[in-house]
Amino acid sequence: MSEITLDHKSMVNAPVGVFDSGLGGLTVAREIMRLLPAEDIVYFGDTARVPYGSKSKDTILYFSRQIVRFLKTKNVKAIVVACNTASALALPTLREEIDIPIIGVVEPGAHAAAKATKTGHVGVIGTQATVSSGIYAKVIGEIDETISVIGKACPLFVPMVEEGLADHPMMMQMIDYYLSSIKESNVDALVLGCTHYPLLRGRIHEYLGDAITLVNPAYETAMGLKGLLGKHGLLRPEKSAGETQKNQAAANLYVSDLPERFKEFANSILPVDIERVKTVNIEQF
């Protein structure tokens, strides 16, 4: 019995694995850190093979399996697929293959959108792969079959954000180029179905106005993770106020390329100081 108890304790104290094709998933890691500050995180960003959104299902599944194998070497107790494309195309298969809890960003985002719409018309923006998969329409349809879903791929949003053009006048033109049909529709809830898009939230809101609620699956996913860990008895208790704050939860970041650039971005977005980002040859997993 004591062994089982020990095992369970070490499981509770184990980190949560989080992965994305690159740095966008840090917006999800940030929400997890805020909502579950006691949880250690192991993050992997596949910066050598980014982006995923213009690639095939087979390739995205192949890459995702390698990352899951890597995260399991870090003894994670659960995995968050913090990438819409991998959630849309790889998660259903990963879930069948894995023996620990796993959650993606699509289901939490779909639930939030279904809850937010009053007109019964939801929009979803994301990568070509996410939108072509039709996964949001499928999941939202399972929640409420009367809700209609319009998808729109916006492949240039990510490179423009990464190029630092989020506040450039061309960004508003690009938003108009991609979102004019959404603006003219009767959609009243729009899922930001790519982890980079929360970084454009202000601009998109400025363009679409108050009539359309923007749904950010990052926050919903952190909530979903909390529920999932609770269900499995894996939530790590928060420290009591008397304990030192020095031993706050750890974040270990790994990438497949360009760790320095990643560290800089992580420090601009995460609520903890990241001193080092390590490089992993992900092809070996």
Next chain:
Amino acid sequence: MSEITLDHKSMVNAPVGVFDSGLGGLTVAREIMRLLPAEDIVYFGDTARVPYGSKSKDTILYFSRQIVRFLKTKNVKAIVVACNTASALALPTLREEIDIPIIGVVEPGAHAAAKATKTGHVGVIGTQATVSSGIYAKVIGEIDETISVIGKACPLFVPMVEEGLADHPMMMQMIDYYLSSIKESNVDALVLGCTHYPLLRGRIHEYLGDAITLVNPAYETAMGLKGLLGKHGLLRPEKSAGETQKNQAAANLYVSDLPERFKEFANSILPVDIERVKTVNIEQF
């Protein structure tokens, strides 16, 4: 002696290997097909890991070595690195490691630019990795140390071309965003230092005007290959007029992802019909 002759004959008839991070290198393959119609080509596009231009030297070298190993299984007699980023960052090392002739796009492009400039000021546009490498300035400086080189990375040109926006008004704004400093400089020759950029040639010319000569390394590279094969006695003789045209040189295309999409693009750009594009798991090489 007869064995040596046979070996040499089979070497002469062997294909030329050509690779790129994706589909841009087809603009180089096209020039090779036009200039050397008797040569068989084996092309590899790394569509599962595209783009290279925002990644590190180590990663680009690692990927390029895998591709060279793959091409050698196809018994190529020579290799063309039809990618500016890989030419800039991997070619010097590959050249030391390989036992067959290998040529990139940078040296032919640099020679053409040095020849084209009258003011002694050359501009180079390309990916972040190519421009940061300073390779064009280095090679042009070796040809003529009095020539000055200005580099400008244009990371959004490739995704905009791939999104079909080459003729959209936003493209001209993006060209103005990246190239206004070149336009105002005393540069009179501009290297299109990324294999996608010839697809924007008309637009860039429209913006910069006749005073700046646009240098396309694709054609210069095909010329360089012809010289290199000739030097090694590896040029395949063209068929005489009496022979059937049915047995024209073959092009075998391989990619690491999305062969159907690639086939469509290849057929829009190459002077031969491509019936099939095969998928290769490049990580296994």
